Amino acid sequence: MLSMTSFRMEYPSGQRSVLGPALFNIFVSHKDSGIECTLSKFADDTKLCGAVNALEGRDAIQRNLDRLERSAHVKFNKAKCKVLHMGRDNPKHKYRLGGEWIDSSPEEKDLGVLVDEKLSISRQCTLAAQKATRVLGCIKRSVTSRLREGILPLCSALVRPHLQCCVQLGGPQDKDMELLERVQSPRR
Known part of the structure; x- marks a missing residue:
């Protein structure tokens, strides 16, 4: 069973540039230390993935979400944060980012590719x-x-x-x- 949490970062004051995401990734690259799950970053997206076979897996993902929330100098756009539960018999746990619950989604588009909970194309x-x-x-x-x-x-x-x-x-x-x-x- 695998539970994947997908985030989209939002830059302060809404300013975007070609250089912005690269500088942002350099700035936060040291923030990855202590993350137990798989963390992927691309431009203004951050994805956190982890296996959920038991409550320990759920707790590890929640700890990592809390760590990312505390260490981020740029605020997450919580409206764009989604949880994508993948795998058969996935318990579909709920997760929080800050004090807000993150919505679940049956499918998400990532770099132009539509990914669903069954990994079907x-x-x-x-x-x-x-x-x-x-x-x-x-x-x-x-x-x-x-x-x-x-x-x-x-x-x-x-x-x-x-x-x-x-x-x-x-x-x-x-x-x-x-x-x-x-x-x-x-x-x-």
Whole structure:
């Protein structure tokens, strides 16, 4: 069983820059000492992950959340903090950040990838197929020539990247592969 807690940091006064996240990560990199769970940081996101097989696992995650809250010089945006419970028979414990309970979520988007509690990519494949279909519709409406030499490069450049991200992300099931292939098949 695995319980994952995902956070998004918010910078003071709402100012953002390209250099800001890099400087922030350098500034808080020493704050990782004493963290028992897996801690990942990327730009303005911080993720804390830990296995929850017993109450000790739950308590370890809560201790780490408390430590992060105390040591953060930048406030967490608690409205964007979510708990994603993964794994079969997960007890789905509740966690606090400061004095507030963190909401649970059945799925979260992380770096453009939709992660759900079953680690299934079916929803990701469905969204990719919908986006690719919309792009195909735009190509169909805006390009007057139906010659293969004109359409094929457009589809390769604009449609295929949406469909390939699902395949490289993980092994889609047969129904997901059929959905992605249906987008590419010519309409009759």
